[in-house]
Amino acid sequence: MSAEWIWHNGEFIRWEEANVHVSTHALHYGSSVFEGIRAYTTPHGPAVFRLAEHTKRLAYSCKAARMDLPFSEEEINDATLETIARNGHQACYVRPLVYRGAGPLGLEGRKNPVDVIIMTMEWGTYLGQEALENGVDVQISSWRRLAPGTAVSMAKIGGQYVNSQLISMEARDNGFDEGLALDISGNVSEGAGENVFVIIDGVVYTPGSWASILPGITRDSVLTILQEMGVEVRFETIARDMLYMADEIFFTGTAAEITPVRSIDRLQVGEGKRGPITKEAQDQFFAITSGELADRHGWLTPVGVTRPVV
Ligand SMILES: Cc1ncc(COP(=O)(O)O)c(C=O)c1O
Incomplete structure (x- = not known):
């Protein structure tokens, strides 16, 4: 390693x-x-x-x-x-x-x-290769994300990650792959180290910056991909219930990349397997990162070239 x-x-x-x-x-x-x-x-x-x-x-x-x-x-x-x-x-x-x-x-x-x-x-997939296909089992954490005015949730500051550790450890102790935290108001925020997307009736919902999230760079990339796919995205306050109602849910993050969620609190998400919007977003994302598709957004900087290539 x-x-x-x-x-x-x-x-x-x-x-x-x-x-x-x-x-x-x-x-x-x-x-x-x-x-x-x-x-x-x-x-x-x-x-x-x-x-x-x-x-x-x-x-x-x-x-x-x-x-x-x-x-x-x-x-x-x-x-x-x-x-x-x-x-x-x-x-x-x-x-x-x-x-x-x-x-x-x-x-x-x-x-x-x-x-x-x-x-x-060298580091492989964060939640496992199998997770990219079959999804992960997620628990809603008893820990809340950092409340507004108590920390700087949009910054990656070391000490703040005790919160993520508690979310992650609690989930694993309870037999889940990962934990998802609510914000101080009880609405959906994000995973221990991942942003979350929730799909209901073909519309994609993701929490906005008011929900104590770290605005992820993978999240931003996926938003671009979803826009190109012609999928409607809404930035809304996401009630916890919407997770139970969802047809598809996925996490995004540098470590997790795009990982489907197959259950929340032991309730199956949709059909319990990767849904079509999740799969299409993954296919696009991995085709760009592997160089199979043209890097049309200038997201990749080749190593060996010491300035980003536009
Ligand atoms: C708390 C938290 N949320 C979300 C993310 C996802 O962000 P990114 O896609 O920039 O890796 C991360 C990882 O950096 C994180 O630590």
């Missing part, structure tokens, strides 16, 4: 040497921000999916966390491509991480240095 090289504050160090001191602020207080990015194998070599958008979100997360990112977005993009190339990956998962490093303790943390790493690893 591990790679040879990790990019660390502008230099490459070996995987085994990429360690931190126990006074690292992020270890104590969750003061880190991160991204999760995939590179896919294409006939023209590895290519990174929506690199610029991920780096832009990383920069936003830093801003929201009041952390000065000591590199430009362009430098982070270049470093990401270089790390993948240097590690000789074809397909891989990329994890950029910005964190408050070693130094004094104390909540505020702005006296600690801001360190940046980019690590890569």
